[in-house]
Amino acid sequence: MAGNIEQPNLITCIVERGEADRVVEAALTAGAEGATIYYGRGTGVRQKLGFAGVFITPEKEVILIVTRPEETDAVFEAVVQAARLYEKGRGFAFLHKLDRAVGFL
Numbered sequence: 001m002a003g004n005i006e007q008p009n010l011i012t013c014i015v016e017r018g019e020a021d022r023v024v025e026a027a028l029t030a031g032a033e034g035a036t037i038y039y040g041r042g043t044g045v046r047q048k049l050g051f052a053g054v055f056i057t058p059e060k061e062v063i064l065i066v067t068r069p070e071e072t073d074a075v076f077e078a079v080v081q082a083a084r085l086y087e088k089g090r091g092f093a094f095l096h097k098l099d100r101a102v103g104f105l
Helices: 020-029 045-055 069-083
Strands: 009-016 036-041 059-067 091-097
Touching: 009 020, 009 069, 020 036, 020 059, 020 069, 059 069, 069 091
Parallel strands: none
Antiparallel strands: 009 059, 009 091, 036 059
């Protein structure tokens, strides 16, 4: 690695299907340069609830956002607010410290 370049961070956010576009828009407004969205299917709580679990949709959208250290806090907070993650059952987000990344400007 060259010089003293700070390592980027990775914000991962998992939300209900159909919510990702709004979350990504908020992240871009907060300083993110882009995002990747893909689809997933959740397991766990739905199976434990049995018949009542049919009301919990397993389809999810997973959002990956690579950020520079100086923009990470603002982007993370924007994601939390846009996805309403402070409300129970809306999804979750977490932050990874990346040791190396290539192709990220």
